[in-house]
Amino acid sequence: MTRLVLVLGDQLSDGMAALKAADPDRDVVIMAEVAEEAGHVPHHPKKIAFLFAAMRKFAARLQDAGWRVDYTRLDDPDNSGSIPAELLRRSAHHKASGVIATEPGDWRLRAALEDMPLKLHMLRDDRFIATATEFEAWAKDRKQLRMEYFYREMRRKTGLLMEGDQPAGGQWNYDHDNRKPAPDAITFDGPLRFEPDAITSEVLDLVEARFSNHFGQLRPFWFGTDRDQALQHLEHWIAGGLPGFGDYQDAMLADQPFMYHALIGLYLNAGLLDPLEVCQRAEAAWKAGQAPLNAVEGFIRQIIGWREYVRGIWYREGPDYMTRNALGHTNDLPDLYWGAPTDMRCMERAVTQTAENAYAHHIQRLMVTGNFALLAGIDPAQVQDWYLAVYADAYEWVEAPNVVGMSLFADGGIIASKPYVSSGNYIDKMSDYCGSCAYRVKDKTGPRACPFNLLYWHFLIRHRERFRSNPRMGQMYATWDRMAEDRRATVLAEADAFLARMQAAKRI
Template structure:
């Protein structure tokens, strides 16, 4: 009997486990553009366009390879506009009772499949380098789940950047060499732009007609939407930007939205690139002497280490992870995250880049928008919702641990050993934002003082009981205690005054 083979919009891989298990001559692939996924939450128009265009092209590829594909376009009158309904509709039409599905990276969809009226065989997502079982075994009985130790296991497993049993270059991690601040004269090679073909243009028109009320600019659009274009983008990064990537991966410059970053995560996270192949490309460039080891290792660590690790955390802890809020932060997400007026040059530039590109690099997300959300006490659920909406590479499995654990410390230290909170001094050191900002990064108090300064110390004050016993935070807490009572009072007053303006919706 015919079976349905579900392929979701972030599962566009020829090696997908559901396809590998299926019979090409008998089974039917089901793909669907549905409002239930595109509009809940209201995703960035560029993200929707990327997924729909890539889906249409992948469906055509499967058909060329001999698969039967039942594909529902958004405008199809019979489209149920949700994945469950599309499976039922196609099952009735095909006389199918069974579905093959690769496990989604979203607990809501997992639960939908597990409770579906049809018989669903849910297969592991084998596109990750570490299986969920491997991560559970690694995590079992550990007092702390630090990424560095998991990363080393992945290096040993794959042999990437290994010389026998020894890490290439004599050490596992070259992060100390990857923290240089930017220079104004940095050469800024742009990532390649892929001009929309007729298929993508049709999708852009569709998205413009149906999702124009979503935050973000749809055009210009230049993401790769095929495996071939994504591989060209990867090769361009290896050849033109990887050499300096490591050194300047934490740097930020106004208006320089990409610097030396790969911008490959959107293509990687929807299945247009293979993570292990990317790591091998970077290693090959290092072995050939084209890039230094700090850059190759830094890039590989983002994929083989961090990407695999956060997916493991998401799978290990279940859907309850997204609800964690150990710091009990509950402030509403302010309008400035949606482009509202702000005097803060760093926040304004990152939100602008996010609106225009559906992308911001990892330090902008962690140390600007994430740092502000942490020290201002924003509600983790609302912050998660924002990140999931606005970034083309954001899917629950990767977004939730990065926001809940890394940015907001809302999991209480399960993922990070310390909160990634900072005053304006870090931003000043690693960017040029402060040079043009109306706020004075050197001042802690007063109307013209950098808000990050007072918010940072007020955040530490609020959670002094928790952080004083943290070995990595105790020296900072001691600094706070050594300040005079009047200085502490002035700082807390400045922070409170700023937050009250924020709560009233006034420009800050």
């Protein structure tokens, strides 16, 4: 009997587990653009367009390869609006014996699939380098799950940048070379931009009609939407961007949204690029003398280290991870995250660039919008919904550990050994934002004091009991304790006033 083979929008890889387990002569592939997935958070229009166009092209690719594909477009009159409902509808039509699926990267959808009154064969997503079993074996008896040690295991497993059993160049990690402040000029001309083809143009019209109320600009639309374009994009970046990736990984410039970053998260996470092939390509560039070791090691660490590690944490911690709020933060996400005017130049740049590109690079996400949300005590659930909605590469399995764990410390320290908080000083050192900001980064108090300066101390004092014995934070508390008492009182009172203005939805 016919079985249905579910392929989700972020499962656009030829070798998906469900496809490998199916039989093109007997089974039918089911793909569907559904309102529930596009709208359960208000996804950026560029992200929706990217996924729908890539899905349509992948469906055509499967048909060319001999598969029968039942594809539901968003505006099909019979579209039932959710993945489980589409499977039920198609199952009745084909009198199917069951569904073969690859597990989704989202616990909500997984539960909905498991609740369907259909026989479900759910397969592990084997596009990751570490299996869940391997991650569990590594994690189970450790007190602390530090990424660095997991990363070394992945280097050994893949053989990437290994010379026998030793790391290439004698060191596992060249991060100390990768913290240079922003350069005056960027030599890379940025990501490859693609003209929308006929399929993409049709999708753009659809998304414009249906989702123009979502935050973010649909046009100009220039993402690649199939594997060939994703590979071209990768080659362009390897040649021009990779050599500078290491040195300036943490730097930010007001008019340079991409710096030397690869912008490959959206292609990797949708399945158009494979993590190992991308790393092998970067390693080959190093071997050919086209990129230095610190850049290539830093890049490979992001993928076989951080990307694999956060996936392992998400899987291991389960659905409850998304609800954690270890620091008890309850403030509402200010409207500036959705584009309301702000006087904070760094926040304005990060949010404006996010609206334009459905993209901000890691340090903007971590040390600007994430740092602010943590310092200002914003409810982690609201912050998660924002990150999940606005970035083209955002899916729960990768967004949640980065937001709940790395950025907000809401998991109580599973991912981060200390909170990623900083005053304005860090942002000033790593960017050119502060010079043209309405606030003054050097002011610690007073009407123009940088909010990051005020909130930094407010955060530390709010959570003194929790962090006072953290060996990496003792120095900060010692600095606070040395400050004159009246100055400390002023800092806290001004921070309180700032937070009250923020909660009253006044311009900040």
